[in-house]
Each structure stands twice: as structure tokens, then as C-alpha cells.
Amino acid sequence: MKVCRIPAKQIIGLAFGSAFSLLLCLLGLIPALAVTDIPPESLKIPRMVAEESVSTFVPSETAPGQGLAVNLIYPPKPRYPEGAPVVVVVPGGTAADGLGFSMHAAQAGFVEVRFAFPGGGKSGLASSGIYDNRGQSCQAALRDILLFAQGKLPDSQGRTVRDLVPVKVYLGSIGIVGWSNGGNIALVTLSKFAEQLGAVGWAAFYECPAGALFFPPNLGGDQDLKINSHYRQGSCATGKCLVDYRKLTWQADAQKNTGLHKRLGEPEIPGVLFFDENRNRIWDEAREYAFSYATDIGLEKQIYPPQVTKAVQRFRVFGDKWPGTVATSAESVAYFQERDGSLYVPDVCQKLPGLLVEIFGSKTDHMQRQPDHPHVALLYNAFLANRAKFVRLNPDPVYVVQAANMSAFNFVDNKPNASLDADAIDLNLEPEGLTPDYVFMDAAIAELSDRKRAKNLDADLKVPIVNYANGAEPAAAK
Numbered sequence: 094m095k096v097c098r099i100p101a102k103q104i105i106g107l108a109f110g111s112a113f114s115l116l117l118c119l120l121g122l123i124p125a126l127a128v129t130d131i132p133p134e135s136l137k138i139p140r141m142v143a144e145e146s147v148s149t150f151v152p153s154e155t156a157p158g159q160g161l162a163v164n165l166i167y168p169p170k171p172r173y174p175e176g177a178p179v180v181v182v183v184p185g186g187t188a189a190d191g192l193g194f195s196m197h198a199a200q201a202g203f204v205e206v207r208f209a210f211p212g213g214g215k216s217g218l219a220s221s222g223i224y225d226n227r228g229q230s231c232q233a234a235l236r237d238i239l240l241f242a243q244g245k246l247p248d249s250q251g252r253t254v255r256d257l258v259p260v261k262v263y264l265g266s267i268g269i270v271g272w273s274n275g276g277n278i279a280l281v282t283l284s285k286f287a288e289q290l291g292a293v294g295w296a297a298f299y300e301c302p303a304g305a306l307f308f309p310p311n312l313g314g315d316q317d318l319k320i321n322s323h324y325r326q327g328s329c330a331t332g333k334c335l336v337d338y339r340k341l342t343w344q345a346d347a348q349k350n351t352g353l354h355k356r357l358g359e360p361e362i363p364g365v366l367f368f369d370e371n372r373n374r375i376w377d378e379a380r381e382y383a384f385s386y387a388t389d390i391g392l393e394k395q396i397y398p399p400q401v402t403k404a405v406q407r408f409r410v411f412g413d414k415w416p417g418t419v420a421t422s423a424e425s426v427a428y429f430q431e432r433d434g435s436l437y438v439p440d441v442c443q444k445l446p447g448l449l450v451e452i453f454g455s456k457t458d459h460m461q462r463q464p465d466h467p468h469v470a471l472l473y474n475a476f477l478a479n480r481a482k483f484v485r486l487n488p489d490p491v492y493v494v495q496a497a498n499m500s501a502f503n504f505v506d507n508k509p510n511a512s513l514d515a516d517a518i519d520l521n522l523e524p525e526g527l528t529p530d531y532v533f534m535d536a537a538i539a540e541l542s543d544r545k546r547a548k549n550l551d552a553d554l555k556v557p558i559v560n561y562a563n564g565a566e567p568a569a570a571k
Contacts, residue, residue: 137528139497140565142169144199147257148218149248153237155211155230156222160249161238162214164192164207167258170564172202176261178268178542179242179254181206183235185273185299187357189213189224196270200563201496201535203542204258208238226390227278228431235278236286242267243292266294266545268538271434273460274308276301276472280434280441287444295449295541299534300458303435303472305398306334309385313462316350320462321382323368329467330474330515338404342369343411347376349383360393362386362418366405389428396420396428435475442479449483449545450476451537455523455530466518473513483550485509485540486521492536495557497528508552 145167150160171177180203184191190213198205209215210231211222225231240246244253244264255262271279276298283290302308312334313320321336328335347365355361367376367383376383386395395418397405402422405411415421420428430436441448454469461468469486476484485508490501507521514520523533543558544550 136526137497137499139200139528139532140563141197141200142563142565144195144197145169149250149252149257150220151208151237151241151246152249153211153222153234155234155237156220159219159221161211161234162192162209162218162220163238163241163248164218165254165258166195166199166205166207167260168199168202168204168563169260170202171261171263172539172542172559172561173263173546175265176263177202177204177258178263178266178546179204179206180268180270180538180542181208181235181238181242182270182272183275183279185275187226187274189220189231190215191275192218194272196272196531196534198270198535198538201539202561202563203538204254204260204262206238206242206254208234210234224390226432227274228389232278232282232285232431235282236289239267239269239282239286239290239293243290245289245292263546264292266542267292268295268297268542269293270297270299270534270538271301272299274302275299277303277308277432277434280437281431283445283448284437284440287441291445293445294447294545295451295538297451297453297534297537297541298472299453299530300455300460300469301434301452301472302460302468303433303438303475304329304334304468305400305429305433306336307461307468308432309387310461311384311398311401312336312467313382314385314460315462316353316385317382317462318379319382321368323382324463324467326463326465327470327515329465330470330513332471332475332478334400334467334471336400336404338401338408340368340370340372341404341408341410342367342374342376343405343416344374344376345416349378349385354388359388362388362393362395364395364416364418366395366397366401366410366419387428392420392424392428394418394420394424396425399425399429401425435471438472438475439479442476442481447482449541449550450481451485451488451541452476453487453523453530453533453537454518454521455525455533456519457525459530464519465515466522469522470513470515470518477510477512481510483509483544486513487523488533488536488540489554491554491557492540493533495561496532496536496539499528503527509550510552
């Protein structure tokens, strides 16, 4: 019997599955339902205190004039007697605006810094400059946001975080959260500007698609009707994702995910690169897997991962003439060199040897659909292989208990710096449908910050290092 997995990934959502949709899902004709399918009333949402915020602009050469738009969400009760630690949240996706998303870090006693990349934001609070799709300009902008969070760069009016936030602020070490694709630019930035960012003591990653095959997802994602069956299960855990490309074919007049790129404000470029299972050179969307492409500003071409373009060359998929609408191998390498965070893990571990790392992964990923969770295994093992001081897959359950007020038996307990079995990685992943994912991430940053502050890397915590409650009143009895 085929199991239709229905994930829960956000606190806000609607149960929009119909009987017909459920039937199609059970038959495997559509992917598992989207990330908002489990209604919020089915999740245990912790009691929350009111969150206040203040907005400002941070000067940056990437945002001439007005500067970078920043919003600081602060807690009524700081986590430590010395003040509230600071965490910068890097938005996922491909958009320039990160001001509309919060992981509710204030509920764990943190000052949460959210921002817009150059060219992004909203009316009245927008960053100047030009968005370069998470390229070098965005990396320099993130550097400046981190410098501001460290207290080393004042805002456009000469004010620091401590001046702006009306509660005490702890700057002993700051943290960064790479939310989904935000983890890629977080890694690139930490590597390139490590000398300036020494106060970044810890980093957490939410189901980060680090690796050129994962963003856009090219082993099977939430927009695909089927997964890439030519991928060798478990191979990404070794750091090298193996795919059999021998059936790779190109159909110039076909189109994958019609309208998707247009909705993202990107060019809609015809042509589909797919596995031709029946050798008829015509893409059958329901039965044959097709690759997804990225685009870049000023380069209106389909950009496929370097390993894919190399396979296209090796098997002469285009014959004697490479189409002008597809990026060359050199263009692909240049694009992903700036956007694939996995390439920078060795450098980050070398330049920031004291960095503490946690990676969050749940049993049903918000984007990737391969059962071996290749992106999670690849990123975790990359930190492990490069001797990160502390790397953990999912937070210590004592911290999830503190954040969610649930039994520790509900959650996984993975030991830090321990090896993973790629064939049984589900045993290391958090369950779905119990509590929103931001709760897990709040637990992760609480653990990382507490450990860094206390210099405590004990693998077997009995209780959280810091006993913290946000002060929310308990629910009234019915």
C-alpha cells in the first residue's frame, strides 16, 4: 500500500485537501500535499507573549542611499541576566524580502534580527540597491547585517542594537539561522567574511538545501509529480551524489511547471531536460522525471547544476549545438559557486573553529522528497568530516521540552558529533504534526547559545543549561 504523507510545516495553514486530492495522492499521481495541510489546531502551539519590534536602516555599500531595511523583534524577558542574545534570521526561497517572516525567537528570550536584501522590502521599509539573487551583493549585505548585530556597525542614525532595543542585550556571541535556502548564503558569507564575523558563535540550519542538486530541487521536490529514480539512494551522505544520466534527453518545445518562474518574476524559458524512459524523446510529465532550472538576473538562460551540465556534455544530449537558452558548464559553475553553501563548509570550519552548529530535519521535508533526506545527510556529514567543534542533528530534547512543554519521549535524541546511518536516517529526524517547526528552531538556538555562553558541550544534558520561561500566562481552564 502506498502511504500518502501529509506534512505540517507552518503554524498558519489551511486544510484544503479534498477527497479527490486525497485519492490522487494515494495513487501517487500528485506529490504529498503542501506544507500547510495540517490545520494549526492539530498542533500543540506553546503559549506566547506579545512580541514588540523596532525598525531601522543599516548603511551598506550594497544599498546606497537609504540602506538595508532591518526589523528587530525583542522579548519582554531576556534569556540571560546579562541580556537577550541576538540571532540573525536569513530568509529562505529566492526573494529579496525577509521582513515578513519570524521564527518567534523572542519567545525563547532572543532579539531576532530580520532584514531585506538590497532591492527588497515593503512600502515604507525597503532596502535600497539592486537584488542580485543571493550573489555577491547580497553576501556583502548579510555581512553588514551581522556586523550590525554584533554591535560593530551602527545604523544610519548612529545607533547600535543596544541603543534601539529597550531591553538588555547580550553580545557575548551572536547566532545566525539559515532558514531553508537562507542557509546557503549564510555559509558563503561566513566563509568570505570570517575575519570580520568572529563574534558569530553558533549557526542553525532549517532543512537547508546545501548542494547544487537541492536548490532548485533536482532529486525530486514539492513541485514534481515523481522523484528522480536515477539517483542512488544514500550516496549524498558520502558527499558525492550519484545519478545515472544515461537516459538524459532534451525537448526544446516543452515547458516544465508552466507559470512558476513567471510568478517569481523570472523569465519563462522553453525546453525540458528529462529522463526519457521510453526513448521516444517526448516528455511524459506523469512518468518521466524532468530537471528544474535556476535563472540569474541578466542571464536569461536555464541554469542546471554543474554535475548535470557535465553529464549533458558527456552524453552529447544537445548534439553538435548547445542551445543559447541553456547555461554552459562554465556559467553553471560560476552561478553555483556563489550560491552552494556546501562548497564553503570546510572553509567555515577552518576559519571559525569555535562555531557550534545544529541542523534541523523532519521526517517530511518542506521541499525535498527523496526518502534518504540527502541534503540533511550531506550537510551534517560535511560539518562532521571537517571537524566542526560541535554539530548536532536536531536539538537536544530537553530544549524542545522547554520550548514546547511536551514530553521528551516525543522527540529524537541524537548525540552531537556522532555518525549517521544514511539507510536509517528517519530514526534521527523529528516527527511531524506535534508542534510547529519554529518551536524546534527556537529550541536549537536556545541550546546553541546556552552552550556557547556556558562553554558546555556535554553530550548528555539532563536539563537545559539555562532554565527559561517566557512568562506567558497558562491557558485559562475551560
